[in-house]
Amino acid sequence: MSLPVFLAVMLAAFLHASWNAMIKLGASKVAGMVILALVQGVMGLAVALARPFPEAEVWPWVAASAVCHAVYNTFLAFAYEHGDLSRVYPIARGAAPMAVLVASALFLSDAIEPMSVVGVLVLGLGILGMARGALGSGESRHLIPYALGAAAGTAGYTLVDGLGARVSGDPIAYVGWLFVAQALLFPPAAFMMRGRGLLRVSPRVWGQGALAAAASYGAYAIAVWAMTLAPIALVSALRETSILFAVLIGWAAFGDRMDRGKAVSAALIVSGVALTRL
Template identity: 35%
Template structure:
């Protein structure tokens, strides 16, 4: 992983935490995710004339990924509705990297060397520390934790599927544009059916904020897909989930949730893991 790729993934991590914070801030979760998914669809459709159409071999991956992403949005909505941002977000993101490491070894034949494996393990330890700190002083909210863990499994699944798909596509921009265009209409269609006459009234107050979240979501995942064409999947997944640190900071600043010394120590483990991954190979 080159410094340029690492910088792109770190920037994507901050951007990703930002759009998740926006989704959490919008009190009506269905409205929030309708705007983010629907806005992503509009951005994707607008980009398709300027990007290469993905190669034929990428379309099965793209179709499977679209289904997984719909499940991801539904589970993320549920976890945000049931739990605090500082709890749900770290658990959802922190479960993914180790699962991606296993799936990438099986399906992409990417087995990390000793230094990369140590870096992934250190990063996961740091991410787990942030997640566990989110539970401190509270009784476990098992439905919220279950939804967040299930969200993490969908993250791992689409990370590997999209990693293989974008490599087969010939164009990371074309892949992200078509992915957003294909999967982005499902949640808005469900919201229209569910809310009927109340849809416009519910969406209007949050339109600008939701569309900002959509733009951040598109940019964040587009950068990750580009990175997946230039480095192995597991280190990118671990580095991408540094968004947990950004999410914890956002939770502390904007949602008045404690950050604390343990989270600072967890961030230190994450940084050490990143250093090992950058010097692996």
């Protein structure tokens, strides 16, 4: 992985942690995710219409990705209703790189250097360490299955989009149409679960959702572009350094507890990133 791609993925990681913090800050997490999806849909349509229309073989990848993203958004919103940013986020993001690494080794032809594999595994240990306190800290245990559901969605759309963007040959257009499809799928599902009054929220919630949408769009566009230039599993793992950013944001902005376990896990995450660069 070249240095420019590496730095771009680090920026994507920061943006990803930032938009999650904005959703966590909102009074209604599900409403925030619906607003995010709607705004992203408008942004995606504006970008996609300025690009060549995708070939027919691209659309199954877009549809599959939209389903995976809907799963991710749904479970993530519910998880944030039960847990802190610095606890939910590591679990939701932590299991995905391990699943992607195994799937890449079994089904893809991406070449991953042995040291990069070690780095991914060390990174995974740090992520799991971040999440271990959920069972022993008195926090709601309901957050765990929801966060794991979000992790499953993450692993699914990471693999689908890495391959789909390669098939399309135009990651910018691919991401645009993806967010259009997501806007058509996730909000109706959310209305079925929570009712039509879901979006009767304050202008502040709309503003937070729109700002989160911009950060999310930028973060994912960078990630998908990077997956066309570097191994999918490696990009996926580096994106999960967003956990470190999320823990720091949770500590500084939300007053989440920063104990020794979190500090050690953060050090493992940084070490894992360093190993992937060797």
